[in-house]
Amino acid sequence: MRDLIGYGENPPVVGWPGGAKVAVSLVVNYEEGAERSIAAGDERDEDIVIFGGWSSDPARRNLMKESFFEYGSRAGIWRYLAMFRERGLKATFMACGEALEKNPEAARAIARDGHEICGHGYRWRGMAGMTPEEERAEIRACKAAIEATAGVTPVGWYVREDITEKTRSILVEEGFLYDSNSYADDLPYFVSVEGAKHLVLPYSGDTNDGRFWGPGSLGTGEDFFTVLKDSLDCLVAEGETVPKMMSVGIHLRIGGRPSVANGVRRFLDYAQSVDGVWFATREEIARWWLAHAPAELPREVFEEVAS
Template sequence: MKDRRTFLKQASLVGLAGLLPTTTLLAGDFKAETLASDKDSVTRWADGSRLVVSLSMQFEAGGQPVNAESPFPQNMQKGFVDLPGKTWYQYGYKEGIPRMLDNWDKLGVKVTSHMVGSAVLKNPALAKEIVERGHEAAAHGMDWATQYSMPYETEKKFIRDGADAIKKITGFEPVGYNANWLRRGTNTLEILQELGFKYHIDDLSRDEPFLVKVKGTDFAVVPYTIRCNDIVLIEGKNFSADQFARQVIMEFDQLYRESEKKRRQMSVSFHDRIGGTPQMVAATTEIISYMQRHKGVSFRRKDEIAQMAYEDKNIIRE
């Protein structure tokens, strides 16, 4: 495994100038394998990658409403606080994210952290640490409010307040957005463009990035996932960590086969209080280590993927 300084030097040789810091992990020397890939197959990624993997780390805990959904029965009487449910969320910032951050460093990958503004304000040191360790801070609303029903100006303030909280605490200006449960409204993309955002992820329609027109101007879509998402599989379907790992690896194998002839992006999503548990971090290590044994696989932050989409003359446009 190359150290970060060596990688950055290599990366500059393969056309990554202008992108934000990234970590690419292949099964050997990046430059040599890129050349081999050019001979053996058709790559559709401008940086020479065969398959790009995008990892999400949701930073939501601390920003949830009182008596938010948890693994406990949703039968609290009105006027009382679900105290054990509250501690389930606290695990996300006390144990989950710190454990995942250490694991990302061990594995040598950088991720995109979708941050709820109120969660950032409650745990500013942790939010700042995420950015300081090289990860992207993306906006995820100010809180868990339902934004698709908001009037235009109300939604605009909601999005702006969340992004401003992130910038104030971390110094990182978010360019990507994720709505609560992906449920954006009919005005959301126009608002995001007006506020200076570059991409959103609330789309499940493709396994590769693409551009859409918003008021006549390109806007990037970096597709998200619910198939490889811990809140859906672990909490929603009661998968074990082994089952989660198996499903994600099966998805990777299929996309890797397809990537021989076309541009493919794989997304995997982890939530602070779920993906940061010991068993899930162990499963994540197994998953990513498996991917890293395949030639031409790179791990990109979503802001980097969006930038590549804007610069690619062959990108899909809708």
């Protein structure tokens, strides 16, 4: 059953550490090498429109399109690791297991720098249409790949496109702390999974560099900086009474490009100058919410997940 009401007019007031008004979650999507690829044995290439509207026949291998993906794992990853390291910031890397297997040096570097690695599927795909057995296999394969390449165990989950009515039950059974397959709120919230509370940390589509990927999607780092700054300013103002959460979504083949990355760089510098901003991984946010959210929420209604 859908929940179109959520917290309503009186969301819970959960203070962040140090009295912060906004918890900023930096999310880096590491997918390159896990997309559909004829070279990898798939029947079709990833059908993604790029380069301001250019596309190709997905039934034919296209080396130029492959190279757009390769940029993320060859250059974008190192640009962002250096950017975060220079500022002492920790991010959540939503990583596909197969992508890390194809670049174990990057996997080790992400873990070395203390970033969280969140499960993003073994392949870069959604779970819609999968049987429960197939979903469980996908989750376990992703988890095993992250553990083998980076030496850490993921506690969060997010996949492209969609999950099924069974996904969250399986995640709970497999020991995951949260998932982010939602765009429904500016605060974490609980859903009911077989009578128990499961935590959802919503993601965001507007504060996301996906705006630069697709038909006619040409923009500048200045555009992205403005969107990020305006979003933070709004949430900081609202955070005076109800502290909020903000997600920043980055894809290494998109936001890893110099012009967009420069807009992100400017935003990070701006956000670090704003009073009341807490940069945190999604695991940190999840654990804080679980420890500090009131036992009785303003509206004790949870989305039911089919059993």
